[in-house]
Amino acid sequence: MLSNNYSQIDKSLYASIINNEIQAKYSLYSERASLTGDNAYEAFKYALKSDDSCFYITSKEVVDREKDEHIKKHLAILGSAQHKELFLNAKSLFCSFGFPGIIFPGLKDIHISALKYKLYLMWHGVSAGDKDSYEIASYNGNRNDGIFACSTYEERNFKLLGHDTIYLGGYPRMDKWCNDAPLDVNAAVIFFTWRRSLYGATLAEFLSSDYVTTIVELVKAIAKSRPKLELYYFIHNSIPAQHVECLAAILRAHSSNIRFVNNNDTSTFNHIFNTSQYLITDYSSVGYDFAYYKKRAPIFFMPQKFIKGHYVPTSLFEKIIPGPKCLDIKSVIKSLRPEQYKNHKSSTKAFFRFMDSENCKRAFDVTHPESESAS
Structure with a gap:
């Protein structure tokens, strides 16, 4: 009963x-x-x-x-x-x-x-x-x-x-990544995961965080060193809309070549992700999607103050990632090379059971x- x-x-x-x-x-x-x-x-x-x-x-x-x-x-x-x-x-x-x-x-x-x-x-x-x-x-x-x-x-x-x-x-x-669509060597996706430590953060707390400060410094450096590079900032869907609007305004002030893409816009997201030569991420799994089948390597940007507040990478992380791990912005800029993937072909091939x-x-x-x- x-x-x-x-x-x-x-x-x-x-x-x-x-x-x-x-x-x-x-x-x-x-x-x-x-x-x-x-x-x-x-x-x-x-x-x-x-x-x-x-x-x-x-x-x-x-x-x-x-x-x-x-x-x-x-x-x-x-x-x-x-x-x-x-x-x-x-x-x-x-x-x-x-x-x-x-x-x-x-x-x-x-x-x-x-x-x-x-x-x-x-x-x-x-x-x-x-x-x-x-x-x-x-x-x-x-x-x-x-x-x-x-x-x-x-x-x-x-x-x-x-x-x-x-x-x-x-x-x-x-x-959907297994195709031979031409890669645009002047296109870079920026896609960082969210931070559990910022859930519930006020707008002021968000804007003063190491998360935002680091992203702003990165975009400024890319705009200065690679002015012709088109940047596509993919918005993580966990970030509140007001926070996104303010971050977008700040980044636009430092780069005239930056666009913002919501991952709810599936067709635009897929097209840009499918055809961009570069991806700058943190420890997000999106890097594996980016490396799948295509001749390109994701860049894992991981300064300690930036990645704190969410997942903690294990020792396995560096063994299996299909791209360079960068601890500073200078290393990211150096890694923005089409041939970078050649340094990571073996780890990429070893990771995936199938690539078709x-x-x-x-x-x-x-x-x-x-x-x-x-x-």
Whole structure:
């Protein structure tokens, strides 16, 4: 008998779940908020080509801006009646950020435990054990039916974290970087991750932080030493809008060649990321995406005062990164050379299990064995 901690509505829904004789039939995918560029979304688009039972759980903003009618019909708004119906009849869930982006809000533990879906994790970023970000990889309490990995380093790390079903087939999101689009030697992406120490920071605290001070000094130095270099500053979606506006105004005052790109603008983001010769990041996993397949090397800008307040790199970090680690701005400027990738070809090749455009297919074959056997 259920306790009085559950309402009558909760109990009725629980009863309907356990008495439901209709076979679960939907495959649901999700990332976070308005994002449509990570593993789950790419896997969703690929699966939808041959499986109409696929749906992507997202925001109204994403649904409204989608132009492809077939895809649009398979987008469901988080928290909607459609989402509830899909979730209660889901046979499989594919998450890039864990439960928050895919679970129907308001469901209780009794409902979740009664459902019979399979949960597959396609993590955002890279979880190789190169940073103390283990909490990301152990999210969901290890309750899953499979976790995808792109590297043997990740495979080992996931095993240490208690995952026992690991598919080393590559990340679906990386298929879109596997092409021969010409690289613009006068284009550089600047993309730094956020800092946990700045969550909740006031605007004044943000602007006076080492994080902002270091970024401003970097942009000033690049503008002076490489005036023809076009800079594309990719905005991390965790930074409050007011903070972004002020930072953008400051950086524009020091560089006439800087543009700001929101990663919610997927098409612009992908095009610039796909065609820029350079990337300057910190310890973000975005560096691995940048190095995938193409002849270019990300620059890891990591002065101590700049990287403090978030993840702490482990000894493995320097062994596996596919680009130079720079501790000062002068080193960054020196590393802005097209041939820099040649110094890191071996580490890049050793890191990735695959470097092709078949990651979506391999993920689909794992989760849809009936389709593979039919072909």
